[in-house]
Every structure is written in structure tokens, then in C-alpha cells.
Amino acid sequence: MDIEQSAFVEKIYREMFKQMYVYAYNILGRPGLAEEAVQETFIVACSKADYIMNSESPKGWIINTLKNVIRNMQRKMENLNKLVIDSLPLEDYIVGIGRNDDYTDVEYSDMISSEEYLLLKKIALQKYSMMEAATELGISVEACKKRVQRAKSKLREIIESN
Amino acid sequence: MSDKGKINTIDRSVIENMSVETLRSLLQDDFNAVDGILDTETLLYATEVLSRKENRVNMETPNLEESLEEFKQEYLSQTEKTEHLCDAPNRCERQIEQFEHHKSLKPKMKAAMIIAAVVAVMMAASITASAMGFNLWDTIVAWTRDTFGLTEQIDESENETPSQLGRLRDVLGEYGITGYGRLPTYLPAGYEEENTQCMDLGEFTVFSCVLGNGENQIILDYRQYMSDDDSVVYQKDDGELEEYMAGGINHYITSNEGKYLCVWIDESIECSISGVDSREELIKIIDSIYGEKK
Numbered sequence: 001m002d003i004e005q006s007a008f009v010e011k012i013y014r015e016m017f018k019q020m021y022v023y024a025y026n027i028l029g030r031p032g033l034a035e036e037a038v039q040e041t042f043i044v045a046c047s048k049a050d051y052i053m054n055s056e057s058p059k060g061w062i063i064n065t066l067k068n069v070i071r072n073m074q075r076k077m078e079n080l081n082k083l084v085i086d087s088l089p090l091e092d093y094i095v096g097i098g099r100n101d102d103y104t105d106v107e108y109s110d111m112i113s114s115e116e117y118l119l120l121k122k123i124a125l126q127k128y129s130m131m132e133a134a135t136e137l138g139i140s141v142e143a144c145k146k147r148v149q150r151a152k153s154k155l156r157e158i159i160e161s162n
Numbered sequence: 163m164s165d166k167g168k169i170n171t172i173d174r175s176v177i178e179n180m181s182v183e184t185l186r187s188l189l190q191d192d193f194n195a196v197d198g199i200l201d202t203e204t205l206l207y208a209t210e211v212l213s214r215k216e217n218r219v220n221m222e223t224p225n226l227e228e229s230l231e232e233f234k235q236e237y238l239s240q241t242e243k244t245e246h247l248c249d250a251p252n253r254c255e256r257q258i259e260q261f262e263h264h265k266s267l268k269p270k271m272k273a274a275m276i277i278a279a280v281v282a283v284m285m286a287a288s289i290t291a292s293a294m295g296f297n298l299w300d301t302i303v304a305w306t307r308d309t310f311g312l313t314e315q316i317d318e319s320e321n322e323t324p325s326q327l328g329r330l331r332d333v334l335g336e337y338g339i340t341g342y343g344r345l346p347t348y349l350p351a352g353y354e355e356e357n358t359q360c361m362d363l364g365e366f367t368v369f370s371c372v373l374g375n376g377e378n379q380i381i382l383d384y385r386q387y388m389s390d391d392d393s394v395v396y397q398k399d400d401g402e403l404e405e406y407m408a409g410g411i412n413h414y415i416t417s418n419e420g421k422y423l424c425v426w427i428d429e430s431i432e433c434s435i436s437g438v439d440s441r442e443e444l445i446k447i448i449d450s451i452y453g454e455k456k
Contacts, residue, residue: 010230017226019209026189026212035224039233047361050372050379051437056419060202067193131236141236 005049012058013042020066027070032129037073039131041066077124080152084124086159091117094158112158116151123148177204177211185212324349329358330371330382337369337386344409344428345382346435348450349373350443353380378421378437385432406445409452415444424448 001009017038025034044065045052052058087094095114119137122128128136134144180188185208192200200208213223323331327345337360353373360369369384404415406424413426422444423436438444 013230013233014226016206017229018213018223019206021223022209022213022216023189023193023205026186026209027193031224035229039229039236042233047368047370048381050357050374051381054379057202059206063202063205064198067198070193131232134236 001046001049005046005053008053009042009045009049012045012052012062016059016062020062023063024066024070028073030127030129032132033073033127036129036131037066037070040069040073044069077127080120080124083152083155083159084120087117087155090159094155112151112154116147116154119144119148120151120155174207177208180208180211182212182215185215322347326353326355326373327371327382329355330369330384333358333360333369334384337367344433344451346447346450347453348446350375350380350439350447352376378439380435380437383434383436385434386430387432406448408448413448415441417441 020038020041021034024037025031028034028037041062045062052061055061094112095117119133122133122136123130130141130144130148133148134141137144137147139147177185188200188208189205189212192198192205198205217223323345324347326349331345352375354375355371356374356379357372358370360367366385366387369386371382373380373382399417399419401417406413406415411426411428413424415422415424417423418436421436422438422441423434424438424444424447425432425434427433435444435447438447
């Protein structure tokens with residue numbers, strides 16, 4: 001983004017943050033997730049700054065994008081929630097897989113560590129936002145997203161193979 | 163997506179006098195309706211009133227300045243870092259490995275299953291929406307990522323990329339998406355490249371090229387996802403969604419704010435072209451991707 005686009009996005013952020021947060025909170029029911037929805041919306045806005053600046057209704061575009069972001073978040077949360085719930089009966093096997101001598105022939109890279117599993121459970125069951133999880137782990141939001149993604153893929157593979 | 167047909171006649175005094183529960187319910191209803199029921203101004207006013215009333219019962223909104231700072235540091239800096247990285251030629255190796263890995267992911271569903279799923283979703287959604295008084299064909303397609311059909315081999319020597327898309331082609335190549343020759347060879351007259359960038363947004367990376375003619379912009383987006391759970395939804399105007407077959411791939415055509423857009427999936431990459439003035443021009447652009455002349 002150039003300076004003009006950055007200034008435009010920041011202006012809209014300032015103008016709409018509170019209302020967007022209230023809208024998202026009303027739907028998602030968690031402060032961290034609501035703020036994340038707003039920030040994710042503005043990530044999309046940054047990638048489309050040119051387009052929004054020329055839009056007839058920048059605020060309308062932002063609100064529609066916020067709704068789409070919330071729907072995506074809900075869908076992902078539902079998917080992750082289902083995956084974690086499906087994995088709960090296998091928890092001892094999944095997390096203990098690296099320590100159990102019976103499974104020493106399984107490659108470690110395909111296993112999910114207890115830390116990874118705990119991270120998924122916090123996000124799926126305790127509705128942590130990425131920012132909350134990242135802060136707790138002392139890593140960036142971006143790193144946290146990637147860690148969640150990797151853990152999710154591993155868990156899915158383990159569930160599917162069982 | 164416009165505000166056409168949405169509620170904009172609620173008197174502000176009526177909203178002012180709504181209880182917190184009624185306001186919450188109103189906003190929830192707006193969210194549940196796929197196209198929304200409130201126009202933007204009414205929606206924003208309702209959230210403002212709700213915020214004011216909730217503050218009285220100790221619901222705190224995060225601090226704006228802190229949130230903005232956090233956004234710049236945690237989100238925006240990451241995006242900008244990637245943009246800068248990719249603005250410089252030959253410096254995008256960082257993610258090639260990532261994409262190679264993703265390219266090797268086995269397809270989760272067969273094309274037939276996807277088509278069936280999409281049809282099922284559309285039908286189920288149409289029934290629900292009709293019952294609610296909405297026409298879901300006026301809404302957004304629920305996307306899955308996979309190919310929708312068999313693609314044809316392309317003779318890339320015949321697919322000459324216009325100079326405006328040269329950087330986009332190079333950036334895709336730098337990311338290991340080589341052999342991806344599916345860029346249009348036709349663009350409407352007068353459009354020049356304004357901006358080409360790739361942004362790593364964590365769950366997906368978008369390669370974007372903005373073309374402009376001084377008055378209008380056409381945007382080409384190519385998205386590479388990191389998981390099968392991720393997808394993007396597209397905004398559109400009222401009106402039918404058209405399916406257009408080219409190169410053995412189904413292309414979904416619609417309009418948004420009076421401009422035409424098209425979305426399709428090719429070899430696990432989700433592609434879109436938006437901002438085109440007319441359907442005819444859009445069809446020409448699509449056909450040129452596959453060297454088709456009709």
C-alpha cells in the first residue's frame with residue numbers, strides 16, 4: 001500500500017472499529033474473536049485498498065467483508081471443533097504416541113505434540129483468538145496461525161488413519 | 163453487494179428506543195440473512211446505539227489506539243513485509259518450499275463429489291432462503307477448492323502473456339508455480355498495470371494484479387490456500403449466477419457494484435477476475451486464457 005492507501009485504511013479503521021467490533025461481538029460472543037474479525041477484515045481491506053477507495057460505498061464494502069470474515073471464522077471454528085471433539089477419545093493415543101514403545105516405528109514428524117494438541121483445544125473448545133493464543137505462547141499471530149494449521153493437518157491425518 | 167432492497171426506513175428514534183436484546187436480535191437477523199436486511203447506515207447506527215447501551219451494563223470495547231497499533235504490528239507488518247519481499251524480483255524463494263508442499267497435497271474430493279456438493283448446498287440454501295423470503299441465487303457460492311473438471315493441456319508457446327501481466331507471471335513463477343500458463347492473453351484496451359503484489363495472509367497467499375485505465379480497475383487474483391478448510395467468499399449484486407465452461411473448467415460469472423467478475427478453480431489455485439465493464443469483455447478474457455475463440 002502507498003501512503004495514501006495506508007492513510008485511507010487507517011481512517012476507516014478509526015471510524016468503524018467500534019461499530020464493527022460491536023457487530024462481530026454480537027455474533028461471535030467473544031471479545032478476542034470479535035477483535036480478530038475486525039482486524040482480519042482490514043487485512044482484506046489492505047489488499048483491496050485501491051478498489052475500496054474507488055468504491056461507491058467503502059463502509060458498505062467493509063461491513064459486507066466483515067460478515068464474510070465472521071462466516072469464515074465460524075465455519076473454521078466448527079470444523080476445528082468437530083476435529084478436536086472427534087479426537088478426544090483418542091487423546092491418550094494421539095498425544096502419547098511419541099512416548100509409547102508400541103508405536104516407536106511411527107515417524108515423529110507425523111505426530112502431534114502435547115503442546116500442539118493443547119493449542120488446538122484452546123482454540124476449538126475455549127474459543128481463544130489467534131492473538132490470545134499467540135500472546136500466551138509468546139509468538140507472533142502469524143507464527144501461531146501456521147502452528148495451528150500444521151497441528152490441524154497432523155491431527156486430521158491421525159484421525160483419518162484411525 | 164449493494165444496499166438495494168434493504169431496510170433503510172427504520173426511524174432512528176425507533177432504534178434509539180430498542181432494548182439491548184432487540185438490537186442484538188436485529189443485528190443477528192441481519193447477519194443470518196445472507197444478503198443482510200439492514201442497509202449500511204442503519205446497521206452502523208444500530209451498532210452505535212447497542213454499543214452505547216451495552217456500555218451502561220459494563221460491556222467494554224477494546225481501546226481503539228491499542229487495537230490499531232496491534233493491527234499494524236501483528237497483522238499489517240506481516241503483510242507489508244511480504245509485499246516488499248515480493249516487490250523485489252527473485253526474492254520470493256522463502257515460500258517456494260511451502261507451495262511445493264501444498265501442490266503435493268492429495269485432492270480430498272473428486273470433481274464429481276464437489277459438483278454434487280455444490281449443487282446440494284445451492285439447492286438446500288435456495289429452499290431455506292426461499293422460506294425466509296430471500297433468493298439465495300442472489301448470494302454467494304460456497305466454495306470448495308479443487309478442480310471442477312479435466313483441464314486441457316496448454317501449449318504455452320501460444321499463450322503469450324500481455325506485458326501488463328508480466329510481473330504477475332514472474333511472481334507466480336518465483337513461487338514455484340511454474341507451468342501455470344493460465345493467464346489471459348486478452349485484456350480490454352487501455353488497461354495498464356498499476357500494481358502487482360503477493361501477500362502471505364497466513365492461511366492463504368494471494369497473487370494480485372491491478373490493472374487500470376484511469377477510470378476503472380480490473381483485478382486478477384490467484385489464491386493458493388494452505389488448507390482445505392480455507393476459502394474466500396465473493397460479494398455480488400442481485401442477479402443470477404452464471405456458469406460458463408471454458409478449457410474444461412466451470413467459471414462462475416456474476417456482477418458486483420455493476421462490474422462483472424468471474425471465479426474459478428484451476429489446479430488447486432482459486433482464480434478471480436473482477437471489475438470488468440461488461441459480460442462480453444469478461445467472456446473474451448476468459449476464453450483467451452484457454453486460447454478459445456468463439
